[in-house]
Amino acid sequence: MPKNSPQKDRLFTQHRLPGDFVFDEQVTKVFEDMINRSIPGYSTIITMIGVLAERYYQDNSNIFDLGCSLGGASYSIIEHLKGRTCAIHAIDNSLAMIEQLEIKKPEFGERARQIKCHCESIQDSKIDDASVVILNFTLQFIPPAERKALIEKIYQGMNPGGILIVSEKIVFADEHLNELLIDSYHQFKENMGYSKLEISQKRTALENVLIPETLDDHKDRILGSGFSSFEVWFQCFNFASMVAIK
Ligand code: GEK
Numbered sequence: 001m002p003k004n005s006p007q008k009d010r011l012f013t014q015h016r017l018p019g020d021f022v023f024d025e026q027v028t029k030v031f032e033d034m035i036n037r038s039i040p041g042y043s044t045i046i047t048m049i050g051v052l053a054e055r056y057y058q059d060n061s062n063i064f065d066l067g068c069s070l071g072g073a074s075y076s077i078i079e080h081l082k083g084r085t086c087a088i089h090a091i092d093n094s095l096a097m098i099e100q101l102e103i104k105k106p107e108f109g110e111r112a113r114q115i116k117c118h119c120e121s122i123q124d125s126k127i128d129d130a131s132v133v134i135l136n137f138t139l140q141f142i143p144p145a146e147r148k149a150l151i152e153k154i155y156q157g158m159n160p161g162g163i164l165i166v167s168e169k170i171v172f173a174d175e176h177l178n179e180l181l182i183d184s185y186h187q188f189k190e191n192m193g194y195s196k197l198e199i200s201q202k203r204t205a206l207e208n209v210l211i212p213e214t215l216d217d218h219k220d221r222i223l224g225s226g227f228s229s230f231e232v233w234f235q236c237f238n239f240a241s242m243v244a245i246k
Contacts, residue, residue: 008033021205023069023094031070031097037192038202039137040185040236042072045167048234049073049134050080052243056163057081058131063088064154066122067138071101074115075108077132083111091118091125123150127157135166136241140210151225158246164227167234167241169212178238185237218242 007030021027027034035042053076057063065074068090077088092098098119105112118125123146127133133154139147154164172178189199215232219242222230227244234241 021209023097025096028096028100040188040239041234045234045241046072046076049165050076052163052165053077053132054080056132057086058159061131061159062129063132064127064130065090065134068092069097071115073134073136078111078114086114088115089118090115091120091122093119093121095119127154130158131162133158133164137167139166140168140212144211148221151221155225155227155246160246162246164244165241166218169210170238170240171212171214173214181237215240
């Protein structure tokens with residue numbers, strides 16, 4: 001197999017010692033397979049990020065893909081902007097992810113030069129003159145107490161009429177429905193070929209790292225940061241994608 005081909009995610013197949021999940025080189029190698037088999041609707045969300053960006057992008061402004069991993073959202077945006085010039089700032093604090101994204105850029109030809117990669121925490125990034133900002137399954141990894149400051153910073157750096165897209169794993173206030181939707185999600189993962197052991201070990205590894213909130217928590221924070229409108233545009237089980245307009 002060529003060095004850079006995506007590999008199948010077998011990270012949690014064997015019994016392993018407890019330890020928090022990190023976005024290291026091992027995860028980067030299997031990331032595409034992992035995310036497609038782990039997030040219901042991931043490919044729909046990626047496509048729709050491109051469609052929404054096409055509609056809301058303001059010429060000569062900036063686009064930010066925060067927690068970009070291998071740049072799935074950035075490539076979808078480039079594809080949908082169909083040759084309009086733009087600067088997409090793809091930011092991730094995992095060096096392994098950013099290195100792999102740089103390696104893959106030539107596969108996408110000239111247009112990929114519009115993606116500027118930055119290895120840094122999105123909590124330190126400067127956001128300015130932005131008409132499209134993407135947080136696709138990234139906010140959930142920021143400590144909850146620090147999320148408001150990040151959303152406020154994004155709001156400050158956006159142009160009026162710009163769009164923020166936030167996709168997240170979510171929890172539900174109703175205990176019974178929460179259990180139903182999580183069980184349904186685990187069934188989805190089994191259908192995608194993960195064993196019960198893989199599912200439970202991954203869940204344990206993510207416990208202290210990925211902290212989900214309710215849709216109301218997201219709505220309150222986003223509207224409380226100044227955005228003029230908010231809506232959930234996609235949901236499948238305990239995964240949702242939201243849009244907000246400045
Ligand atoms: C996609 N958006 O394919 N600063 C920068 N990056 C961070 C931070 C931080 N503070 N914390 C976590 N990350 C992508 C998928 S994955 C989602 C996003 C998942 C990065 C982390 O290194 C990882 O690459 C990404 O956020 C989360 O559309 O794996 O569930």
